[in-house]
Amino acid sequence: NAGVTQTPKFQVLKTGQSMTLQCAQDMNHNSMYWYRQDPGMGLRLIYYSASEGTTDKGEVPNGYNVSRLNKREFSLRLESAAPSQTSVYFCASSGTGGLYGYTFGSGTRLTVV
Amino acid sequence: GQQLNQSPQSMFIQEGEDVSMNCTSSSIFNTWLWYKQDPGEGPVLLIALYKAGELTSNGRLTAQFGITRKDSFLNISASIPSDVGIYFCAALNYGGSQGNLIFGKGTKLSVKP
Numbered sequence: 001n002a003g004v005t006q007t008p009k010f011q012v013l014k015t016g017q018s019m020t021l022q023c024a025q026d027m028n029h030n031s032m033y034w035y036r037q038d039p040g041m042g043l044r045l046i047y048y049s050a051s052e053g054t055t056d057k058g059e060v061p062n063g064y065n066v067s068r069l070n071k072r073e074f075s076l077r078l079e080s081a082a083p084s085q086t087s088v089y090f091c092a093s094s095g096t097g098g099l100y101g102y103t104f105g106s107g108t109r110l111t112v113v
Numbered sequence: 114g115q116q117l118n119q120s121p122q123s124m125f126i127q128e129g130e131d132v133s134m135n136c137t138s139s140s141i142f143n144t145w146l147w148y149k150q151d152p153g154e155g156p157v158l159l160i161a162l163y164k165a166g167e168l169t170s171n172g173r174l175t176a177q178f179g180i181t182r183k184d185s186f187l188n189i190s191a192s193i194p195s196d197v198g199i200y201f202c203a204a205l206n207y208g209g210s211q212g213n214l215i216f217g218k219g220t221k222l223s224v225k226p
Contacts, residue, residue, distance in 0.1 A: 058213070107153075
C-alpha cells in the first residue's frame, strides 16, 4: 500500500554539492515524473520517463539529470547544487498516458545554502 | 505552450461557506482532473472528468468538465477546517501525441472556524 516513496524527506546542501533524490513506485506504472514546487509557481515538470528505458526533458530540466533504473525506480540528480534549486521536489507515477491521473509521493524539501 | 489559468489564487472563508474555483485554458482537453495538496504532503487526486459537460461529485465536492472542453470548475459545499490546502486543476489530452498532465498554479484555501 506504499504507492510512491521518496527519500529523503528533507535535505540541506551547500552550494556546489551533489545529491540524488530517490523515488520508487509499487503500482506497476509505466510512466514516472519529477516535479518541483515553488511558491506561486505551481508544479513544474523537470524530467519524465514515459516508459522504462526512456527519459525526456520537461519544462525546467537545467541543472538536473535523471535515471530510470528499472520500472519501479526513477532518480533525480543534482550535480552541483545552486540556491535556485531550493524547492520541494515531487515524484509521481502513472499508467501509460496518465488517463487516471498521477500518483504523487510526499515530497523532498531541499534547501541549498 | 499550453497553460491553465486557475482562479482565485487564494481564498479565506468562514467554516460552513461554499467554495468555487475554476480553471480555464485557450486549448481543448479531453481529460480534466482536480487534486488537493495538504500541507507537507503531495497532491492527491479528488475527481477525474472525461467527458464535456460531465458533472461528478465526491462527497461535498462537485466538479464539472466545461462544454467547450477549455475549462473546469470545482465546488466545495459547507466547508470544514480540513478542507484547508492547495487545490490544483490539471488537464490532459489522453490518446494524443505524447503530452503530459498540465497543472494550474493552484488555489490556496484557508478556512476560519
